[in-house]
Amino acid sequence: MQIKNAKKGKTTKEIKQIAKQENITTKELKRKIAKGQVVIPKNIKREIKKPTGIGKGLTTKVNANIGTSPDYQNIENEIKKAETAINAGADTIMDLSLGKNMQKTLKQLIKKTETPIGTVPLYRAFHKKPIPEITSNHILQTIENHAEMGVDFITIHSGITQEVLQKLNKTNRTMDIVSRGGSLISAWITHHQQENPLHKEFDKILEIASQYDMTLSLGDGMRPGCINDATDKPQLTELQTLSKQVEKCQENNVQVMVEGPGHIPMNEIKFNIEIQKKLCNQAPFYVLGPLVTDIAPGYDHITGAIGGAIAAWHGADHLCYVTPAEHLCLPNKQDVKEGVIASKIAGHAADIANGIKKQKDKEMADARKNLNWEKQIEQAIDPQKPTQLRKQRPTEDPETCSMCSDKCAIKTTEKYLKKTK
Ligand code: SF4
Numbered sequence: 095m096q097i098k099n100a101k102k103g104k105t106t107k108e109i110k111q112i113a114k115q116e117n118i119t120t121k122e123l124k125r126k127i128a129k130g131q132v133v134i135p136k137n138i139k140r141e142i143k144k145p146t147g148i149g150k151g152l153t154t155k156v157n158a159n160i161g162t163s164p165d166y167q168n169i170e171n172e173i174k175k176a177e178t179a180i181n182a183g184a185d186t187i188m189d190l191s192l193g194k195n196m197q198k199t200l201k202q203l204i205k206k207t208e209t210p211i212g213t214v215p216l217y218r219a220f221h222k223k224p225i226p227e228i229t230s231n232h233i234l235q236t237i238e239n240h241a242e243m244g245v246d247f248i249t250i251h252s253g254i255t256q257e258v259l260q261k262l263n264k265t266n267r268t269m270d271i272v273s274r275g276g277s278l279i280s281a282w283i284t285h286h287q288q289e290n291p292l293h294k295e296f297d298k299i300l301e302i303a304s305q306y307d308m309t310l311s312l313g314d315g316m317r318p319g320c321i322n323d324a325t326d327k328p329q330l331t332e333l334q335t336l337s338k339q340v341e342k343c344q345e346n347n348v349q350v351m352v353e354g355p356g357h358i359p360m361n362e363i364k365f366n367i368e369i370q371k372k373l374c375n376q377a378p379f380y381v382l383g384p385l386v387t388d389i390a391p392g393y394d395h396i397t398g399a400i401g402g403a404i405a406a407w408h409g410a411d412h413l414c415y416v417t418p419a420e421h422l423c424l425p426n427k428q429d430v431k432e433g434v435i436a437s438k439i440a441g442h443a444a445d446i447a448n449g450i451k452k453q454k455d456k457e458m459a460d461a462r463k464n465l466n467w468e469k470q471i472e473q474a475i476d477p478q479k480p481t482q483l484r485k486q487r488p489t490e491d492p493e494t495c496s497m498c499s500d501k502c503a504i505k506t507t508e509k510y511l512k513k514t515k
Contacts, residue, residue, distance in 0.1 A: 095307050096134045097347045100127035108134050112147040126150055130340070131376045133349040135186065135210040135247040135309040142246075143208040146185045148351060149378040153450055154406040154441030157212070157380070157414045158184040158434050161191035162199050163424045169199045173206055175430045180209050182434035182476065184415070186247070188212040190274075196221060200243065210246040212311065215239070216275045216292075225281055230291035238302050247309035249353065250299060251275045252292035252339055253332040254315040256283060262316070262328045269319035272356075276315020296339060300346050309349040311380055312336045317356030320388050324358045325366060337373035344375060351378040351412065358384040360404055367408040380412040381405045385420075394420035395429075399436040406444030413437045435476045442475065465493050465504060 099106050105120045109127070112134060113120040126132040132149030136142050148155050158179035160172050176187050187209050191199045196218060204211055219228060219236040240248055254276055262270065271277045283290050292299065303310050316332040318324045336352055343350035352374050358366055363384060370379050384401035385394060398416030406413060417433035419425035425433065445451040454473055461469035467484065471477045487496045494502035 095138075095304075095347065096127055096136070097130070097349055100124040101347070108136060108142075108145040111145055112152075115144075116147060116152050118151070122151075123147065127349075129376070130344040130350065131378070133247075133309050133351055133378055135212065135349070136307065137241065137244045137246045138307045139242070139244040140204070140211075140246060141208070142210060146210055148185075148380070148412045150376060150409075150411065151450075152411070153445050154410070155185040155412045156183065156434060156437040156441055157186045157188055157412060158182075158430060159188045159190050159414065160203075160430065161189050162193050162195050163191075164193040166424050167193050167195045169195055169202055171427075172199050173202055175425070175427050176203055176207055176209075178427045178430050179415075179434050180207065182431045183438045184209070184434045186210045186212060186412070188214075188249075188414075190214060190217065192217055192221065200240075200245070204244050211244075212247040212249065213240050213245050214249045214275050214313070215245075216251065216278055220278045225278075225285050228282060230295055233291050234295060234298055234302070237299060241302050241306040241308045245308060247311050247351075248303075249275060249311045249313040250292045251279045251313040251315040252290065252296055252299070253312060253335040254279050254283070254290055255293050255335060256289055258316060258328055258331050258335070259283060261331050265327055267318075267326065267328065268322045271315065272319030273313065273315040273317055275313055276317075279315060293335070296342065300342065300348050303343075303348045304346060307349070309351065310343055312339055312350065312352045314353045314355065314382070317354070317382060318358065320357050321359050321386075324355065325362050329355065330369070333370060333373060337375075340374040340377045344377070351380045353414075354379055354381040354405075354410070355384050356382055357388060358386065358401060360386050360401070363401060363404045364408045367405055367410055371409055378411040379405075379409065380414060381410045382414045383416050385416065391421050392418055394418060395433045395436040398433075399440040402437055402440035403443045406441050407447045410444075413441055431476075438475050463504060465502075467492075 113123045132147050134147050136145055160175040189200050189203050215236040219233045316328040340350050383398040385397045386401040387397050390397045394416045395418050402413040415433040415437040417425040417429040419429045458473040471480050474480050489496035489499045
């Protein structure tokens with residue numbers, strides 16, 4: 095139990111490892127975990143070789159989503175995508191599988207990976223039965239089932255209430271609800287004319303999460319699905335509800351993070367981070383993108399990375415990747431890789447701006463200055479692509495590159511400029 099131990103001043107194996115990885119003291123890390131500013135998603139039933147700390151003052155983390163869809167049920171493909179994401183640098187994986195193989199995919203994923211795994215148990219609950227037959231109990235059982243399987247963190251859309259839906263009905267939102275879990279639970283509330291079970295039975299969910307030290311990720315079911323809907327009433331009303339649930343989690347020693355938008359214009363990102371951090375007692379913020387424009391299908395890993403960099407610079411802690419396939423189709427392995435790399439660049443750029451990481455960039459600059467190509471490739475976020483490009487378009491002088499060849503600026507300067515120091 096990371097938070098309980100941190101509050102007692104005890105150093106767990108994971109705290110020790112993460113403090114070393116992040117280059118901070120165990121004392122500092124424990125202080126942040128105890129305050130709820132940092133989480134370590136790790137179910138007590140799992141062994142994770144390289145645990146991950148997410149939160150204030152730590153390097154920005156990246157999540158990759160994988161999972162079968164009703165149209166594509168190949169479990170092997172999804173496991174390969176998870177491996178691709180981890181190799182590309184993803185810190186956590188969410189299994190968002192749908193369809194008949196969802197449980198088998200999750201089992202395989204837990205067995206074959208040593209990275210924190212997250213799920214949305216609601217998908218399972220809504221797969222098994224039609225909405226009129228789904229009960230609160232049924233949803234709680236699914237949550238418990240995922241906890242028993244060893245899931246490290248779960249998204250629950252506990253902030254969508256009858257009040258939030260009333261607000262939604264009164265707004266002129268363009269896209270209404272784009273969150274998959276959010277749409278399912280809203281359909282349940284509307285059909286049963288009852289309060290959201292994830293909200294009503296929150297205390298029971300806390301008990302399950304506490305038993306397994308499963309981190310809760312409070313989902314933003316009302317996240318804006320387009321620039322026109324950004325930072326509106328339904329989004330902010332939901333955030334207020336989530337802030338009360340964060341308080342409950344932290345009081346009950348349950349690790350918690352909060353999920354955030356969505357589609358947000360660049361000029362509203364800072365406000366979105368600040369309001370979440372303020373209302374939610376500095377709990378880690380897990381943002382989905384954010385996407386800074388709606389008009390780049392096929393390139394949404396770029397629009398997501400622009401938003402992610404700004405968000406992380408202003409305090410977002412965990413970036414959920416966006417792939418080039420976003421809004422279009424189920425991503426393939428290449429999409430997954432490109433999505434992770436784009437988010438890694440965003441997170442790293444923010445870490446530089448926040449003064450956390452600069453060493454690697456200095457090493458890259460030194461390697462460039464020395465025309466040391468091996469070292470440059472070693473320092474690259476994605477070593478594969480520069481290797482391929484160098485091979486595809488070589489130059490006669492292997493010291494330089496085919497951009498300027500014998501007019502290499504670095505070589506010319508080195509030869510003629512005599513610096514005194
Ligand atoms: S050839 Fe031009 S682009 Fe290539 S390393 Fe030299 S200065 Fe840089």
